Amino acid sequence: MRHVVTIGARQFRSYFNGPVAYIVICIVMLTLGFFFWKTFFLFGRASAREMFRWLGLILVFALPALTMGLLAEEKRTGTIELLITMPVTEAQVIVGKFLGVFGLYAVLLAMTIFYPISVSTLGDLDWGPVLSGYVGLLLQGSAILAIGLMASSWTNNQLIALFVALTLSVFFWVLDKFLPLLPTNAASVLEWLSFDYHFQSMARGVIDLRDVLFFVSVTVFALALAFRALESRRWS
Amino acid sequence: MSDVMIEAQGLTKHYGSVTALENATFEVKRGEVVGFLGPNGAGKTTTMKILTCFIAPSSGSARVSGADIFDDPIAVRQAIGYLPENTPLYTEMLVLEYLEYVARMRGLRGAQTNSRIRTVVEEAALGDVIGKSIGELSKGFRQRVGLAQALIHEPPVLILDEPMSGLDPNQAVEIRELIREIGRERTIILSTHNLAEVQVTCGRVLIISQGRIVADDTPEELAARAGKPRFIATLQKNGHSPAQVRDAFSSIESVQSIDGHVGPTAKEIVIELIPKGNQDLRAAIFRAAVAADLVLLGLEQRGENLEDIFRQLTTGNGEGVS
Numbered sequence: 001m002r003h004v005v006t007i008g009a010r011q012f013r014s015y016f017n018g019p020v021a022y023i024v025i026c027i028v029m030l031t032l033g034f035f036f037w038k039t040f041f042l043f044g045r046a047s048a049r050e051m052f053r054w055l056g057l058i059l060v061f062a063l064p065a066l067t068m069g070l071l072a073e074e075k076r077t078g079t080i081e082l083l084i085t086m087p088v089t090e091a092q093v094i095v096g097k098f099l100g101v102f103g104l105y106a107v108l109l110a111m112t113i114f115y116p117i118s119v120s121t122l123g124d125l126d127w128g129p130v131l132s133g134y135v136g137l138l139l140q141g142s143a144i145l146a147i148g149l150m151a152s153s154w155t156n157n158q159l160i161a162l163f164v165a166l167t168l169s170v171f172f173w174v175l176d177k178f179l180p181l182l183p184t185n186a187a188s189v190l191e192w193l194s195f196d197y198h199f200q201s202m203a204r205g206v207i208d209l210r211d212v213l214f215f216v217s218v219t220v221f222a223l224a225l226a227f228r229a230l231e232s233r234r235w236s
Numbered sequence: 237m238s239d240v241m242i243e244a245q246g247l248t249k250h251y252g253s254v255t256a257l258e259n260a261t262f263e264v265k266r267g268e269v270v271g272f273l274g275p276n277g278a279g280k281t282t283t284m285k286i287l288t289c290f291i292a293p294s295s296g297s298a299r300v301s302g303a304d305i306f307d308d309p310i311a312v313r314q315a316i317g318y319l320p321e322n323t324p325l326y327t328e329m330l331v332l333e334y335l336e337y338v339a340r341m342r343g344l345r346g347a348q349t350n351s352r353i354r355t356v357v358e359e360a361a362l363g364d365v366i367g368k369s370i371g372e373l374s375k376g377f378r379q380r381v382g383l384a385q386a387l388i389h390e391p392p393v394l395i396l397d398e399p400m401s402g403l404d405p406n407q408a409v410e411i412r413e414l415i416r417e418i419g420r421e422r423t424i425i426l427s428t429h430n431l432a433e434v435q436v437t438c439g440r441v442l443i444i445s446q447g448r449i450v451a452d453d454t455p456e457e458l459a460a461r462a463g464k465p466r467f468i469a470t471l472q473k474n475g476h477s478p479a480q481v482r483d484a485f486s487s488i489e490s491v492q493s494i495d496g497h498v499g500p501t502a503k504e505i506v507i508e509l510i511p512k513g514n515q516d517l518r519a520a521i522f523r524a525a526v527a528a529d530l531v532l533l534g535l536e537q538r539g540e541n542l543e544d545i546f547r548q549l550t551t552g553n554g555e556g557v558s
Contacts, residue, residue, distance in 0.1 A: 002343075078320060078324030081318075081320040082320060085318045085320075086313060087311075234289075234292045
């Protein structure tokens with residue numbers, strides 16, 4: 001546990017020594033502000049629904065930029081060798097890395113709390129859906145981050161990691177967007193695999209255990225594949 | 237604990253169809269400083285990566301400080317301080333921050349952390365750069381940070397991959413001194429392709445070529461084994477041609493070969509003689525020069541150096557020694 005925390009803390013701190021984290025945070029806050037206030041007064045409702053709708057989408061694009069370097073950059077520069085030859089297991093490395101980026105993501109989410117607060121000054125805000133919306137964002141985010149870490153474990157090129165992670169996260173987001181065009185059976189499977197489907201129900205204020213389990217399973221599965229990729233280095 | 241710190245048994249590593257290391261067997265005892273010597277791609281780095289459990293061998297096994305690389309990789313890694321090739325460090329971190337991180341990863345706690353950091357900072361002379369970011373440091377200082385992180389948990393075994401490459405001569409001398417200092421109480425394996433380094437730093441040399449260990453001995457023994465002396469005579473030119481001068485020495489008995497050429501200043505002729513056995517030819521050369529009325533300006537005896545042996549062992553098929 002100590003190793004996991006040490007690896008995670010180092011990763012978290014290193015984000016603030018480079019530009020990527022600042023750029024991502026800026027872009028997320030700016031685009032969110034733009035889309036949110038653009039429509040907020042049209043609806044004339046004191047609700048944070050719109051914020052979660054936009055944030056869910058923006059993060060699908062933004063989070064892969066945070067994960068792209070996690071392992072790819074360590075492999076490119078060779079620091080992975082010093083990391084792995086510390087008395088740690090590959091699993092500890094993967095979980096530590098994941099916690100490091102997840103911590104940064106939590107900071108990013110904490111910064112958006114300004115939106116529901118300002119909405120609550122304009123009208124009577126129901127905080128229940130806000131809370132469940134944040135739980136949903138944390139869960140969907142952890143799935144995307146885990147997928148990004150997995151992509152980063154497959155290559156030593158950050159851009160390839162970014163591209164793979166973006167493709168996968170957009171793919172899982174877009175799955176339920178053209179359901180009416182498909183036969184019912186296929187549609188229900190695709191809908192169930194879609195990130196946005198599970199996330200939107202939480203953004204409405206419903207925390208369903210099945211949605212939670214879905215995101216947790218995706219996270220664990222992606223981390224397991226990242227572990228496999230990191231470990232396969234020994235035998236190649 | 238036994239006195240054998242590193243024990244490698246038939247280590248073999250294939251990368252696809254390429255054999256990087258073939259049946260490497262060797263032992264390193266406590267307190268030894270062993271140099272891995274070989275051209276690039278010979279298998280030095282592969283051996284080190286296997287010993288640090290970064291990669292697994294295709295066959296064979298090894299024990300470091302009593303722990304098996306397959307059964308207990310964590311114990312192996314804990315016993316080793318490792319400096320990989322090119323000193324990969326987190327360049328965005330401050331030196332102190334980085335050492336604190338490594339100390340925590342190595343399981344040091346509280347007061348122990350601070351006292352160990354203070355010790356390695358002193359050992360590696362990092363005092364002036366402790367607050368700088370690693371990316372700003374010169375190659376020499378980065379190498380010191382690399383050594384400091386390898387030493388922080390007082391490991392009984394140090395594995396250093398090309399610790400002196402890419403350094404200017406002054407930096408190289410400093411790092412060499414540091415390694416020698418460290419090596420007094422530790423077992424060290426270091427790799428290099430610089431022969432002068434092994435001769436001054438290492439008590440024992442393993443020469444690796446094309447994945448095989450082709451020699452395992454002290455630098456002196458290796459030099460002595462392959463070494464026939466050569467005699468180099470410098471003579472005044474005085475209008476003689478190298479061929480004429482060479483003929484003057486051909487009468488000397490037990491000479492295997494004579495070679496002659498005009499010296500660097502064009503006023504001298506340099507003659508190189510190799511004896512058949514281990515005879516000392518100096519007296520005979522002097523007499524032959526006098527007899528032929530040549531002016532002898534200089535005469536020296538040179539043993540074959542490690543460089544020649546190295547070339548002999550690593551080009552061709554590695555026959556001869558071992």
